[in-house]
Amino acid sequence: MEVMEAIKKRRSIRSYLDKPVEEEKLKRILEAGRLAPSAKNLQEWRFIIVRDKTTREKIMQAAKGQRFVSEAPVVIVACAVNTDYKMTCGQYAYPIDVAIALAQISLKAVEEGLGTCWIGAFYEDKVKEILAIPNEVRVVELMTLGYPKGIPQPTERKKWEEIVCYEKWKF
């Protein structure tokens, strides 16, 4: 699938078929994350793949009861180690690096006929407790993965001129 087609087809999928994700597909999808760039090549991302139903239900509770979180056959728990590196621009590298890896994972999932959803609405301390994640590690995002039950309409986007300008700030 072409890059632009995957970008256009990607949706936030909040309803999944009761169908497991093949191990080979999962591996190819995570490989897309493994190859992402990161600040100083830190690769501070760590991915916990949760397929156990009981664990998924616990994570669903930690994610404010969002039902699709346990419905999805796979939850990718995207963590970061080495979370103290701040770039000169003032941003911590780790949320950006984890986001790049997940963005690549998300597009590769579309290429494999699968759907994903980014989840930032969860209690980090509860997720850490459920998965025995050490204190110093951050859980940056959860991402559900599975076969979509349906494909929602695209959400609205701002117009080009609302987000792009030339040569200096003109918004």
Place this chain on the structure above:
Amino acid sequence: MEVMEAIKKRRSIRSYLDKPVEEEKLKRILEAGRLAPSAKNLQEWRFIIVRDKTTREKIMQAAKGQRFVSEAPVVIVACAVNTDYKMTCGQYAYPIDVAIALAQISLKAVEEGLGTCWIGAFYEDKVKEILAIPNEVRVVELMTLGYPKGIPQPTERKKWEEIVCYEKWKF
């Protein structure tokens, strides 16, 4: 180009040909960013496209004198508005959302035969001064864009088992 091919071909390009980026290509590349997902569909990204040589040289100085920043025919200055929204997980949404958009831009650039480089090593206050960016706006990353002069070897990646585990934290 297939998604996985773009992911595998992507490099951090730090040397560019003296050849402008066609407006139509630039538009398709930025469209890949416009279509990115964001927390609560905030779309808080704003992109300033810098092509003016004098401005690029100023930005190069603000980016610690990294020569390729002015060599690239285009510098995308990736900003964020609405920077106060923090997700339940404790992360600010804006660096993550801007990173997703830039990740899509970066892969679409590969599909168009172009190269990019993520730059976090810059003085935000200087970039804001050069481009008249308001105080409350954050400059999250710079990204150079242009035709690569050469394709560097891939940098090393951690092994699969160093970054992926199953069911609970096992690193």
